Amino acid sequence: xxxxxxxxxxxxxxxxxxxxxxxxxxxxxxxxxxxxxxxxxxxxxxxxxxxxxxxxxxxxxxxxxxxxxxxxxxxxxxxxxxxxxxxxxxxxxxxxxxxxxxxxxxxxxxxxxxxxxxxxxxxxxxxxxxxxxxxxxxxxxxxxxxxxxxxxxxxxxxxxxxxxxxxxxxxxxxxxxxxxxxxxxxxxxxxxxxxxxxxxxxxxxxxxxxxxxxxxxxxxxxxxxxxxxxxxxxxxxxxxxxxxxxxxxxxxxxxxxxxxxxxxxxxxxxxx
Amino acid sequence: xxxxxxxxxxxxxxxxxxxxxxxxxxxxxxxxxxxxxxxxxxxxxxxxxxxxxxxxxxxxxxxxxxxxxxxxxxxxxxxxxxxxxxxxxxxxxxxxxxxxxxxxxxxxxxxxxxxxxxxxxxxxxxxxxxxxxxxxxxxxxxxxxxxxxxxxxxxxxxxxxxxxxxxxxxxxxxxxxxxxxxxxxxxxxxxxxxxxxxxxxxxxxxxxxxxxxxxxxxxxxxxxxxxxxxxxxxxxxxxxxxxxxxxxxxxxxxxxxxxxxxxxxxxxxxxxxxxxxxxxxxxxxxxxxxxxxxxxxxxxxxxxxxxxxxxxxxxxxxxx
Numbered sequence: 270x271x272x273x274x275x276x277x278x279x280x281x282x283x284x285x286x287x288x289x290x291x292x293x294x295x296x297x298x299x300x301x302x303x304x305x306x307x308x309x310x311x312x313x314x315x316x317x318x319x320x321x322x323x324x325x326x327x328x329x330x331x332x333x334x335x336x337x338x339x340x341x342x343x344x345x346x347x348x349x350x351x352x353x354x355x356x357x358x359x360x361x362x363x364x365x366x367x368x369x370x371x372x373x374x375x376x377x378x379x380x381x382x383x384x385x386x387x388x389x390x391x392x393x394x395x396x397x398x399x400x401x402x403x404x405x406x407x408x409x410x411x412x413x414x415x416x417x418x419x420x421x422x423x424x425x426x427x428x429x430x431x432x433x434x435x436x437x438x439x440x441x442x443x444x445x446x447x448x449x450x451x452x453x454x455x456x457x458x459x460x461x462x463x464x465x466x467x468x469x470x471x472x473x474x475x476x477x478x479x480x481x482x483x484x485x486x487x488x489x490x491x492x493x494x495x496x497x498x499x500x501x502x503x504x505x506x507x508x509x510x511x512x513x514x515x516x517x518x519x520x521x522x523x524x525x526x527x528x529x530x531x532x533x534x535x536x537x538x539x540x541x
Numbered sequence: 542x543x544x545x546x547x548x549x550x551x552x553x554x555x556x557x558x559x560x561x562x563x564x565x566x567x568x569x570x571x572x573x574x575x576x577x578x579x580x581x582x583x584x585x586x587x588x589x590x591x592x593x594x595x596x597x598x599x600x601x602x603x604x605x606x607x608x609x610x611x612x613x614x615x616x617x618x619x620x621x622x623x624x625x626x627x628x629x630x631x632x633x634x635x636x637x638x639x640x641x642x643x644x645x646x647x648x649x650x651x652x653x654x655x656x657x658x659x660x661x662x663x664x665x666x667x668x669x670x671x672x673x674x675x676x677x678x679x680x681x682x683x684x685x686x687x688x689x690x691x692x693x694x695x696x697x698x699x700x701x702x703x704x705x706x707x708x709x710x711x712x713x714x715x716x717x718x719x720x721x722x723x724x725x726x727x728x729x730x731x732x733x734x735x736x737x738x739x740x741x742x743x744x745x746x747x748x749x750x751x752x753x754x755x756x757x758x759x760x761x762x763x764x765x766x767x768x769x770x771x772x773x774x775x776x777x778x779x780x781x782x783x784x785x786x787x788x789x790x791x792x793x794x795x796x797x798x799x800x801x802x803x804x805x806x807x808x809x810x811x812x813x814x815x816x817x818x819x820x821x822x823x824x825x826x827x828x829x830x831x832x833x834x835x836x837x838x839x840x841x842x843x844x845x846x847x848x849x850x851x852x853x854x855x856x857x858x859x860x861x
Contacts, residue, residue, distance in 0.1 A: 380552065384559035387840045391799035392833070395821045396567045477685030481803060484687055500691065518688060526683035533679070533745075 280534035286527035290520070294342035303333035305340040306492035319512050326512035328502040332492075338516055341494035345479060346524070348410040348489075352475045353468050355414025360421025361464065365456055367422070368429030369448050379426060386419045390478070398487045409488055413475050421467045428463045429456060462539035466532055473528035480521050496521050549848060553841040560837040565607055565830050573824045574599060575623040597621075599826070610830070619834075620827030624819065629831040632816060637835065639709055640801060640812030646732045647797075651739035656786060658740075659747025660779055666752045675748050682741035686800045689734040690807040704730045707809035731808045735800050746789055750782035757781070783854045790847045798836055 293300060302324065303309060314331035317323050325334040367378040393416050398404060404412065432438055433456070441455050482488030483497030491498050499517040503510050573581075575597075580590050594600045598609060613620065619629035658678075662671035684692075693704075705711070710724045754760065755778065763773050798814070805814035813832055820828035 380555065381559065384556040387556050387837060388560050388563065389798040389802065389836065391802050392817055395818065396564065396571065481685055481687045521688065522684050526680055529679055529683050
């Protein structure tokens with residue numbers, strides 16, 4: 270007997286928050302009140318506190334924080350989505366192929382996955398970022414995706430192994446369905462719940478990573494806004510210029526919180 | 542069990558080898574070389590640089606360099622750190638204790654609070670306070686560690702000056718007992734920033750596991766056999782519910798190490814994270830690879846330790 274689910278599920282609210290964030294990012298040019306990257310008036314308008322004209326205040330270069338936050342959402346969420354797509358594709362391929370492959374190839378693929386998982390991800394990113402110099406948005410997203418597929422691969426390998434032992438897939442295999450077709454037509458559809466959970470969880474992990482890299486000056490570079498490098502604009506006086514720190518913080522934490530809530534709700538609903 | 546353990550050791554050694562080989566190659570493929578700070582100047586003739594590179598064997602093919610590196614390691618020689626002007630072994634010996642202290646303190650704090658809060662709240666999952674703990678943990682784990690560091694520096698450290706924000710101790714500070722207190726004082730913020738996100742994840746895992754185990758048949762059996770409620774909860778249920786937390790603990794080590802790089806940079810902590818960061822930035826090949834080697838060995842040993850703990854907690858694992 271399973272214990273009755275208690276409380277209200279936060280899933281619809283979480284999905285709503287993510288939806289609003291996404292819409293805001295898409296509608297940034299219409300919602301923004303100023304150009305995001307051009308200083309308005311470096312002398313008169315630097316560190317302007319929130320007001321009617323500058324809703325969330327201005328930063329040290331007199332750039333409008335509200336507008337930068339909106340355009341920053343494009344960078345942060347866009348990079349997150351692209352990275353999740355890459356990570357999920359790679360992870361699903363490796364995991365599902367390992368499950369279908371002969372034993373030695375399965376063992377090889379999964380041990381390599383384990384080894385890659387043992388490298389601190391940030392160090393890996395540092396090696397590449399330090400090597401390649403400043404990255405633009407698309408390569409950064411690809412890099413984040415290429416270093417984040419291992420957890421998905423492990424989950425997919427485990428779940429595929431379970432699914433392949435169920436009667437429908439065992440039957441399909443016995444009937445001699447070739448493996449590409451088995452993968453695409455039989456395995457992938459059944460993997461959908463697992464992949465949905467993995468996608469939300471990966472997104473919740475990538476957003477802090479991108480904003481962290483950008484905060485350290487290794488990700489998206491100013492003047493191009495991202496939620497991470499907005500935080501760095503507060504410089505050494507984050508307390509007196511609280512508006513430069515508080516709003517990007519809320520955006521990052523809100524997004525990650527929503528994604529985590531959604532992942533956990535989906536997991537409870539679909540994978541038990 | 543002995544055979545399985547031996548196999549895990551061999552796999553661990555293989556993992557270390559792959560990790561080191563990957564980093565060994567990546568850092569050499571990055572533009573620049575260990576001498577770019579000193580020799581990137583139009584007045585330096587190309588022969589000088591070529592001579593320097595040849596002196597350390599960096600002009601050889603990468604596989605040959607790697608083979609030489611491996612034989613040197615067997616002799617216990619980790620090479621020469623160009624950026625620090627000392628043997629890599631000395632640099633690591635100086636940095637490792639600081640990181641171990643940080644990680645051990647954060648690990649104890651994170652797993653201690655996580656396991657106890659999660660176990661209590663999972664067992665009493667219907668109580669409002671227990672639900673609050675679960676949701677609170679979800680919120681905490683959504684705050685990345687660098688944000689913790691930023692918030693910590695903003696609040697208690699900068700505004701009120703309660704906690705120091707940089708280094709492991711006060712320069713020319715007190716010694717003896719007061720010196721120890723001074724070190725503990727410096728430890729507070731970095732440890733909190735590192736531990737809080739991990740504690741949040743552990744709390745949630747422990748909560749979910751305890752909640753599920755509550756309804757298991759073996760708990761009902763134990764109760765029917767008249768085992769005391771206290772013993773059921775802390776012996777039977779908790780031991781079983783520790784399994785997901787322990788397997789997470791092993792995986793978490795590498796991720797925690799990423800956190801260490803960020804935290805050590807923000808709090809100017811002279812540990813392995815700083816050593817690796819500085820090493821990458823100055824293309825100090827031997828320093829980076831040596832640091833990665835130590836980190837990989839540590840991670841693998843940690844995973845092995847988690848595996849052993851898992852075998853203790855879950856007898857089924859012993860036959861897997």
